[in-house]
Amino acid sequence: MDFKKIIPYVLGGAGLYFAYKFTRKGITAKTLNVKIANLKLLPLKNAALVLSVINPTSAPISFNSITADVLLNGNAFATLNTNKQTTISENSSVNIDLPIKINPIEGAKLALSLLTKPAGYVINVVGTINSDNVNFPLNVEYTLK
8 A cells, every 4th residue: 555645635635624613612612692680789799790601502612711801881800710610511601700899990880879769880891711721701781780
């Protein structure tokens, strides 16, 4: 058997395999669905955000960290940064409880305003869900009721 004739086929097959893997990850990244399941603001020192991450694809998704800014009515309010290895099976979802670090000045303003008008605030979470291969964009909105 002449190996010189087989090498282009082996390299082509390997290239197609890696192209498939990369494309599948890209498709998965575009179809990852994230929602805010719950938001706990009081007491401020224990503030937390629960993200519901839904994987509607037929392939499992793994990620190892989430980094985001939390905006309150368009103003920087808090940050979240967690290193938490998570795998979501195909066609399923998981809720991830994330502590948030609230800016003390914005936290004081919010605490005072929640006493008088607890509804109508718009919370935006903007950042990334990071895996070894792909960074999934994160941009979700939640209105306090």
